Amino acid sequence: MRISQLYKKHAFMLKPMVSEIKNRIKKGDTVVDMGCGTGIYLNLLHKQVGKKGKIIAIDKSTDMVAYCRMKFRKQNITIRKLPAEKISMIKEPVDVVFASLVLQFTRINKAISSISKILKPKGLLIFAVPLYRTGITIGIDKASNEFKKELERNIKVELEKRDIGKKAYLDYPNSRNKAFKEALRKGKFRVLRWSILPLGKNNLKFLMDYYKIPWRSEKILEIPFKKRYSILAAALKRTFEMHPKFIVKRHYLIAAVRKK
Ligand SMILES: C[S@@+](CC[C@H](N)C(=O)[O-])C[C@H]1O[C@@H](n2cnc3c(N)ncnc32)[C@H](O)[C@@H]1O
Numbered sequence: 001m002r003i004s005q006l007y008k009k010h011a012f013m014l015k016p017m018v019s020e021i022k023n024r025i026k027k028g029d030t031v032v033d034m035g036c037g038t039g040i041y042l043n044l045l046h047k048q049v050g051k052k053g054k055i056i057a058i059d060k061s062t063d064m065v066a067y068c069r070m071k072f073r074k075q076n077i078t079i080r081k082l083p084a085e086k087i088s089m090i091k092e093p094v095d096v097v098f099a100s101l102v103l104q105f106t107r108i109n110k111a112i113s114s115i116s117k118i119l120k121p122k123g124l125l126i127f128a129v130p131l132y133r134t135g136i137t138i139g140i141d142k143a144s145n146e147f148k149k150e151l152e153r154n155i156k157v158e159l160e161k162r163d164i165g166k167k168a169y170l171d172y173p174n175s176r177n178k179a180f181k182e183a184l185r186k187g188k189f190r191v192l193r194w195s196i197l198p199l200g201k202n203n204l205k206f207l208m209d210y211y212k213i214p215w216r217s218e219k220i221l222e223i224p225f226k227k228r229y230s231i232l233a234a235a236l237k238r239t240f241e242m243h244p245k246f247i248v249k250r251h252y253l254i255a256a257v258r259k260k
Contacts, residue, residue: 002063003063003064004037004061004064004066007038007064008038008067011037011038011040012040013040013041014100014128014252016195016197016252016254017100017126017128017254018044020126020193020254020256021041021044021045021098024096024256025045025049025095025096025098025124026048026095027049027052027053028049028050028053029048029049029053029096030054030056030094031045031048031049031053031054031055031094031096031098032056032057032058032087032090032098032118033045033056033057033058033098033099034058034087034097034099034103034115035058035059035060035100035101035102035105036057036058036059036064036068037059037100037102038068039057039067039068039071039072041098041100042055042068042077045098049076051076054076054092055076055077055078056078056090057077057078057079057080058079058080058082058083058084058090059079059081059082060082060083060084061081062081065079065080065081083106084099084102084103084105084111084114084115085106086114087111087114087115087118088114088117088118090118093118093119093120093123094118094120094123095119095120095123095124096123096124096125096126097115097118097119097126097127098127099115099125099126099128100127101129101130103127104130104176108180108183109186111183112183112186112187113186113187116187116188116189116259120259121259122258122259122260124258124259125189125256125257125258125259126255126256127254128253129176130250130251130252130253131176131177131196131251131253143246144246147239147246150242150243151236151239154234154235154236154238155232157235158231158234158235159231162231177196177253180253181194184257187259188259189257189258189259189260190257190258190259191255191256192256192257192258193254193255193256194253195253195254196251196252196254197254198250198251198252
């Protein structure tokens with residue numbers, strides 16, 4: 001399946017990002033949607049900047065770019081295949097860089113300094129990143145730790161059953177919050193908003209869909225996708241039998257910063 005098709009099923013707008021767009025982006029602004037993916041924010045961004053504004057949507061994936069070019073054919077929306085680190089190739093001055101769930105994939109210092117170069121003085125960067133790659137955050141609370149350990153144990157059992165001698169990691173120690181603050185300080189940005197928000201759901205279907213993407217994109221296990229999915233399904237099912245009331249919380253950092 002093409003990545004754009006897969007992502008289309010799972011992409012969802014984060015409510016705080018919608019408010020950020022509505023509250024901070026003005027008519028006539030030039031906005032870069034960095035890592036636009038399937039363009040879930042493009043219509044809203046377009047409406048917000050109006051006829052006199054301009055949207056430049058960029059993504060490093062050929063497939064995402066092709067998808068957006070097919071779907072969004074408006075005079076003031078330009079779609080370009082460009083990695084975040086090379087954003088400085090955009091030569092026009094930009095009022096806002098909007099980056100939903102993409103900066104976590106970039107070399108952050110390089111990306112921030114490139115963003116700073118294209119932004120006008122006092123230009124804005126609005127972004128969201130998941131603080132952990134998977135849903136279950138380490139060390140946030142006892143229940144999460146227990147659920148996660150149990151899930152890892154069950155995945156190991158499933159892998160052994162199938163004679164696959166690989167290890168599954170569901171999370172990585174993560175210092176994203178700190179790394180982002182530091183990069184933005186170096187890039188001379190002033191923080192307007194910095195909030196860490198949990199999003200929780202405890203339904204199995206949601207979790208399955210949820211893990212499918214990290215497992216796929218991070219190449220944690222180099223085994224075929226379908227097989228991986230069935231391992232995960234079995235392990236999750238068993239884990240939920242042990243922890244029926246567990247609610248998975250994914251923590252997102254939502255930030256708005258202004259260039260000094
Ligand atoms: C999780 S999706 C987010 C898509 C969209 N912004 C949204 O919120 O639905 C991440 C997107 O970033 C793109 N991407 C990943 N690394 C990138 C990079 N270094 N430069 C530009 N795009 C990148 C991927 O191709 C993908 O389309």
